[in-house]
Amino acid sequence: MDDWPTGRLLSVAARLVEQRWRESLERIGLSHAGLIVLHLVERDPLPLGELARRARVTAQTMGRTVEHLERSGYVRLVADPSDRRRKLVERTEEGGRVFDGIGAIEATVFPTVEQAAVLRMSLLQIIRHVGGDPEAPGPDGADDGPARAERG
Structure with a gap:
């Protein structure tokens, strides 16, 4: 592996981490x-369309995710105070x-990485560049995503 191109290393690491993440998240x-939705509604409830836009998925895909989270008791739909016809997705206490x-799960999924903050910033740069807008903030307008920098 020492002589693998960087792209191959990134691809293999991404697949392995995604598999471990999926297994760990499925256990709960x-x-x-669903994790992305819980992160996006961490501070304030959001309309379904805005959630879809920020997560970069279709409204239909977001609708299925929110339905599952609602059945699990992780979110609820509430009326928008400014437009009672519109529903907002709000995170529940559960x-x-x-x-x-999630921090405890991350600690078991990700290895201890020297200079984790540098790795994180490099990954953000790659995502923004390959995603077509290297200057764009993350999906929620911030750089801290679901995995906070201090979690490594």
Whole structure:
């Protein structure tokens, strides 16, 4: 592996981490998409369309994810105070507890990486560049994504 091109290393690492993440999240009844939703509604409830836009998925895909989270008791739909016809997705207390426990899961999924913050910044740069907009912030307008920098 020492002589593998960087792209191959990144691809293999991504597949292995994704598989381990999926297995770990499934044990608590959560998908990766569900984790993204719990992160996006961490501070404030959001409309389904805005969630889809920020997660970079279709409204239909987001709708299925939210339905699953709602059945699991992790989110609920509430009326938008500014437009009672529109529904907002809001995280429940149980959803908050599950999301807060993600750090412990991350600690078992990711190896200890020297200079984790540097790796994180490099990954953000790659995602932004390959995604077509190297100057764009993350999906929620911030650089801290579901995995906070201090979690490594």
